[in-house]
Amino acid sequence: MESADTEFKAPSQIGDRSTSDVVVRLRTQEGRDEWLYCHSHILVDKCKYFADRLSENWPTCQILDSRNCVEVYCQESDFDYHVNVLRLLYVVTDGSVDDMWCGVRNAVGILRVAVVLDCPQIVAACFNYLEAVPWEEGEEEEILRIIPSMGVQAEPVLARLQPVNPSAIRGLFLSAIRFATSSPLSHLKDLKSTAQEQLEYMITEDDDGPILTTDDEIKSEVKECVKILFTGFSNLLEAMLCDHIHSNSEEEKLQLFKSHLSDLLWACQILTKMEIMREFVGSWVDASDKIVKVIQQERSTAEMVETKYKVIEVASKVLETIGYGTVILPTTKRLHMLKVWLPFVRVTKPLVDSLTANDEDTVEFKIDGELWQSLESTFVSIVLALPSMDQAEILSEWLENEHIKYPDLTEAFEVWCYRSKVAKRRLTLYGGSLV
Helix, strand or coil: CCCHHHHCCCCCCCCCCCCCCEEEEEECCCCCEEEEEECHHHHHHHCHHHHHHCCCCCCCCCCCCCCCEEEEECCHHHHHHHHHHHHHHCCCECCECCCCCCCHHHHHHHHHHHHHHCCHHHHHHHHHHHHHCCCCHHHHHHHHHHHHHHCHHHHHHHHHHCCCCHHHHHHHHHHHHHHHCCCCCHHHHHHHHHHHHHHHHHCCCCCCCCCCCCCHHHHHHHHHHHHHHHHHHHHHHHHHHHCCCCCCCHHHHHHHHHHHHHHHHHHHHHHHHHCCCHHHHHHHHHHHHHHHHHHHCCCCCHHHHHHHHHHHHHHHHHHHHHHCCCCCCCHHHHHHHHHHHHHHHHHHHHHHHHHHHHCHHHCCCCCCCCHHHHHHHHHHHHHHCCCHHHHHHHHHHHHCCCCCCCCCCHHHHHHHHHHHHHHHHHHHHCCCCCC
16 A cells, blocks of 8 residues: 555655756856756756756766756846746646736746747746736837747737738727717716827837828818818807806816917828818908907906917917918918918917016916917918918008017018019019919
């Protein structure tokens, strides 16, 4: 009859000298040297490298103690990973192990060594772990450097990094654009901002190409979504002009108005990148009188100055597309835009400057330092594209205005003077005639 010791043999443990029959000696060129007391039946069963080293076929197997001590040379950076692999040989079963990885980087290091030593169960356990946990960016770079060369077994780990099917990209983009252009709701503000940022990123070409190709179908959907967004803004304008929002306080109305402006400013960015600004420009031109009227009927407060600044941010995008010919408008509409926005901008800029100069640390909204200069150049471009008589009207009003310093139309004035002086001679020279 077998003894109890035979029936219930205690499991082997790494480092147990009393039961160990083989020493693994880890060494580095830097002189690091560590002896680990192991068990041949575990090493042979779970690691092909040690199975070969401990077999009769290994060239040095007949040398005294060669089968009792296996020397393994490694890089200093991989030393701890070798130790971990040896420890894991004692606990990994059927390609799984409890939480012993201590993070993604450690798992990648262990995987690298386990592949070299040919430990299939540890390799499988590493892949299972890496496939299931999130990665930080630096860890992701390490995975991309190591994993792709490891064959079919690595495919589940790399699945989250593979290029996405174009139809899935389109579906996600369309869902996001509909959400990003939905009615402004305060409790969804952060979510909408994130969606808007990522939509812009998806179609931006930087070091990498855009994720999405903006074909006619995509452009049509974007235009429709922005149209709905602008319709909501127009309805708000009408309600504010007629004072129909009795259920909302003045502050709530202003917040809703600002939310719409933020969405419209973002829409300008998207439409400009996709080169489909025409409809938006037309809608803004038609609504310009109402926008200015609404904003001027509100009390002058710091928050109102911020709102006026947001209005100018959107208006500047529209004026820029007009001034540089991205969107072509007839003379009457271009002249109308100047007559609406020149007075508004020249009165608003001193308010913004005063607010930021007096209390710069407490100003909550971000000031674009290049906005005013860019807007001034845009005004000059629009003025110079008008018939000379209309230019004269705009320039006369500018010279008589108390806010002559901004926008400074000196360049337009100089060009107008030159053109006017040489007009008769030039037209005659080239066979034209004066009307």
